[in-house]
Amino acid sequence: MRHSLRSRSILRFIATLVFPVLLTVGGSCNGPDVGSPYFPIPPPNPSFGPPTQAIDSDGVAHTYWKVTSPPSAELSHVYVYLTNIDRGSGTIVLAAQDGSYTTLVEGQQGDRIVFDFGALNNYTMCRPLREGVADTSCQ
Numbered sequence: 169m170r171h172s173l174r175s176r177s178i179l180r181f182i183a184t185l186v187f188p189v190l191l192t193v194g195g196s197c198n199g200p201d202v203g204s205p206y207f208p209i210p211p212p213n214p215s216f217g218p219p220t221q222a223i224d225s226d227g228v229a230h231t232y233w234k235v236t237s238p239p240s241a242e243l244s245h246v247y248v249y250l251t252n253i254d255r256g257s258g259t260i261v262l263a264a265q266d267g268s269y270t271t272l273v274e275g276q277q278g279d280r281i282v283f284d285f286g287a288l289n290n291y292t293m294c295r296p297l298r299e300g301v302a303d304t305s306c307q
């Protein structure tokens with residue numbers, strides 16, 4: 169009888185240490201992150217401004233386009249990754265509190281620009297580089 173009580177005491181002691189740890193670890197690994205933003209619709213189409221020329225310190229000419237996006241609550245403080253997949257170059261911009269952003273991207277008319285909204289369920293879109301609202305997808 170004495171051996172049985174001692175075994176039960178040891179088991180209860182182990183259970184009081186192990187059970188809370190199992191609950192914490194098990195609960196933290198399951199289910200979606202409810203606090204992360206959900207992006208049910210595509211972000212607003214950005215606009216590409218007229219191209220401007222710049223010459224770097226080596227005398228090489230570069231063509232830059234101003235990219236602007238209207239406000240969008242879903243993009244508030246989200247990093248937007250813009251990549252010119254035809255040139256292999258890109259830029260990263262942090263959207264403002266209202267979700268708008270402005271940046272420059274290098275390229276020539278017709279280059280394909282991929283917009284990656286990684287924090288928003290890995291949403292991406294591709295737009296050809298041309299002046300005006302970018303409302304058509306890449307071919």
